[in-house]
Amino acid sequence: MDFYMKLPRNKKEFALFMGIISIISVNIIAPVITCFEAGFHLYVWADVLSILPLVWLCVIAIVLLTYIPAERMTARIISEGDSFNAHIVVNILCTVLLMSVFLTVLGTWIGTRSVTMEPIRMFFYKWPRNFAISLFVEMCIAQPIARFVIFKLHLFKDKENANA
Template identity: 65%
Template sequence: MEFFMKLPRNKKEFALFLAIISILSVNIIAPLITCLEVGFHLYVWADTIKVLPFIWLSVIILVLSTHKPADWLTSHFVHKDDSFNAHIIINTLCTVFLMSIFLTIIGTWIGTRHISIEPFTTFFYKWPRNFAISFFVESLIAQPIARLVMLKMHQQSDNGAEPALD
């Protein structure tokens, strides 16, 4: 029942779900990682805000391209009869694992506005931190909020009210 109530049921709901998660994640994770990288200053945050649309676009592309591989990977760790929470946490773990690998490199390129080999040379130093931050934000902030929105939308539409998204 939780799968039906807390997750998107169609493409429009998936788009809303993805928008909520990606906007929250990008607006929290990118500035936090950048400030940890170069210092917590207002000018650092302001500079990060300028590149957020490009990071957000790359996140959307990566979510869509890693969705199926993350589902495949998830299926190797959970059984179809496992709990909703087991499926969600393992899927989040797999998705963040794949995305953090790519975004540790791509995010550096976007943030520095320069394509270089530097993200590869510092990858094993930076990736674990980026993964931990991303997993924390995804599992405790972004996805719970998006699932709550889906739950409220589905409760409203299932109770005979006008559906929020057709």
């Protein structure tokens, strides 16, 4: 029942689900990671706000690129009979793993407005922190909010269909 009620049923709901998650994630993760890099100052946060639209577009593109590989990884780890929560946790873990690998490099390039070898050279120093921040935000903030919105949408639609 949770799979049916808390996850998107069609492409329109998937777009809404992905939009909610990506907007919440980008608005939390990018500023936090940048502040860890450059310091927790108001001007740093203001600078991050100016590049958030570009980061958001990059996140959307990477979500679409990593969606199928993350689903395949999840399917290899989880069996059909496992609980909804097990599926969700493993899927979030796989998705964040793949996305954090790409965004540790691409996010740095976008944030610094230059393509250098620095994020690749420093990858193994920065990626664990970025992964942990992203995993926390996805698992505890963005995904639960998006699943709640989808759940409420499905309750509304099911009630509407029952009345019709």
